[in-house]
């Protein structure tokens with residue numbers, strides 16, 4: 001019989017990706033061939049050819065970075081059934097939820113996240129859940145207080161019947177299919193009993209939901225007295241720190257309720273608050289002062305736990321790899337409001353399957369969204385210091401780095417020397433004063449918070465830069481894709497919500513790329529591996545790639561209008577080269593996606609969304625970054641609107657919606673231009689210089705047609721009504737830009753456009 005005490009808690013598996021490697025190399029060779037072809041013919045052609053040459057060089061470079069990422073792919077497996085035998089006294093973990101604005105992030109969503117976290121399959125006395133309310137809304141505290149009452153009977157029910165979905169919103173929605181984890185004998189016997197409980201809970205949940213909704217919409221205003229009196233004179237950006245213990249597991253019952261703590265950091269005008277990074281740093285300090293668990297978990301307000309064993313599974317990795325340098329675990333999120341065929345490209349299959357697994361094979365995935373961290377790493381410890389402890393820091397040094405709180409510094413020093421307190425504090429209330437002190441807005445003044453300690457400031461994608469700095473301190477990370485998936489959240493839908501989210505990501509990435517935390521510097525100065533640095537370069541250049549794409553999409557339009565060409569003609573060897581390149585690259589992508597279970601439509605929607613995102617979010621991100629660089633305007637974190645599960649997939653739910661934002665002008669202009677180029681004769685136009693020149697060939701027309709098909713949601717938008725139509729003002733602005741472009745073509749190309 002195998003001895004369980006010797007069996008590992010987790011395993012690493014290297015995936016066979018020879019097919020992916022070979023196809024990637026073929027694509028690379030074809031790209032190099034096209035670059036060489038352009039170079040050889042550079043002197044025979046004009047400026048457009050030169051632009052095409054530069055763009056092809058760029059795409060070849062990006063492809064090299066991509067090959068580096070996908071070269072070694074790994075997967076991790078865990079054995080949580082062995083965990084308790086090996087670690088009967090499981091470590092404590094602090095759970096962080098952040099929320100900002102009840103209008104964008106409905107309190108009922110946050111409540112469901114909190115309930116699902118409090119109900120995980122892990123001893124309750126080892127858990128403390130901290131909710132950061134970044135908007136100082138009494139409704140958040142009220143919702144959590146009401147939720148705690150519901151939790152007291154909901155959580156035992158979830159645990160008794162071993163439910164998989166423990167967020168009531170999902171459990172009672174028609175979307176939830178798998179309701180119980182592993183139907184046991186007991187489950188069958190008690191099925192009827194459970195059903196009757198179901199009705200009871202559904203009613204109770206409805207009451208809770210209504211209470212919260214009524215308070216949100218002001219039907220039953222919250223009485224600002226008693227516990228809520230502190231909110232009386234507060235404004236969103238001007239208020240003291242407010243910390244309230246909603247649930248305290250005083251008897252330390254493993255089957256009780258975990259601690260639940262409301263945290264609202266102090267905010268004052270003229271202080272920088274650093275958005276989510278600032279909020280998480282306050283949570284780190286407040287929890288550091290109150291429960292100081294050695295591990296933390298971060299989730300956004302809408303990320304419900306979908307796999308109640310996820311903390312045990314994560315512990316298998318964090319404890320199983322404890323002699324190795326695993327600093328954090330990145331989880332894969334899925335969405336509860338996903339639409340048929342994923343019209344908005346929210347699946348991020350490639351991001352996890354190739355980027356995530358590939359980086360896992362180098363130094364570990366980037367950090368983004370939901371995941372587990374070691375507190376000592378967040379406190380700035382390098383892997384070398386972890387494996388060869390230097391001895392305790394002096395009191396003065398701690399104060400300089402961590403700030404003025406003696407209590408926090410004492411506990412932080414314990415964490416850094418690896419002596420975490422197994423049981424946690426006896427009385428949480430006694431720590432409130434310290435917690436409020438470390439949540440004040442000037443606490444970080446002249447300390448290392450936001451630079452060397454905690455989440456890193458300076459970018460609105462704080463997660464990527466924080467993960468990268470951790471890697472540069474010699475740590476690794478792990479991508480853990482569990483079954484069932486670990487967390488389930490709300491996918492951005494419509495048009496503006498998706499565009500704004502992606503714009504934030506692209507802007508944040510440019511902020512990191514052009515900062516002192518650039519991967520190149522971190523490789524030279526720190527311990528970021530070269531291949532990891534190249535992987536980060538690929539990520540950070542994601543938005544910047546929209547500039548070459550913008551130029552490239554202009555080329556077929558320019559060629560058709562000025563009766564010239566920039567792609568090889570039928571009959572040339574290079575023509576076959578281009579066709580082979582396009583086919584191989586796209587077939588590789590499509591077969592990969594389909595191999596991962598997507599259908600063709602989903603895969604196409606993802607591809608189309610890349611084209612659209614590049615010409616909307618990414619272009620605007622480049623502009624915002626330039627404006628920030630020249631000191632004209634600041635970048636700011638626009639919170640993504642959270643949606644409720646969609647009950648009936650209406651015909652319009654997958655349709656793009658638009659607003660009158662300037663974001664949609666470039667892509668609408670491009671669409672108009674491609675349509676103009678394709679339908680010139682119909683519009684009564686003729687190409688400039690149509691005598692004696694070798695005009696556009698088949699490929700220019702195919703290219704233009706492909707772009708129109710990629711922008712199809714915008715074609716529909718041209719004719720759509722209401723929010724599904726591109727606003728008249730956007731169409732006007734785009735038409736003016738089209739005219740300007742035609743004039744420029746005429747200026748440079750000569751001739752006349754009209755018959």
Ligand SMILES: O=c1ccn([C@@H]2O[C@H](COP(=O)(O)OP(=O)(O)O[C@H]3O[C@H](CO)[C@@H](O)[C@H](O)[C@H]3O)[C@@H](O)[C@H]2O)c(=O)[nH]1
Pocket residue numbers: 097098099100101105132134274275276279299300301302368369370460461462463501504505508637638639640641
């Ligand atoms: O000033 C702020 C702004 C945001 N948040 C919270 O940060 C979380 C993430 O915001 P969200 O709008 O949901 O971001 P996503 O669009 O989901 O974007 C992803 O990318 C972000 C970085 O751009 C990460 O912070 C997120 O964790 C990650 O899920 C939410 O819980 C917010 O409440 C704050 O606490 N304070």
Ligand SMILES: [Mn+2]
Pocket residue numbers: 300301302640
């Ligand atoms: Mn989010």
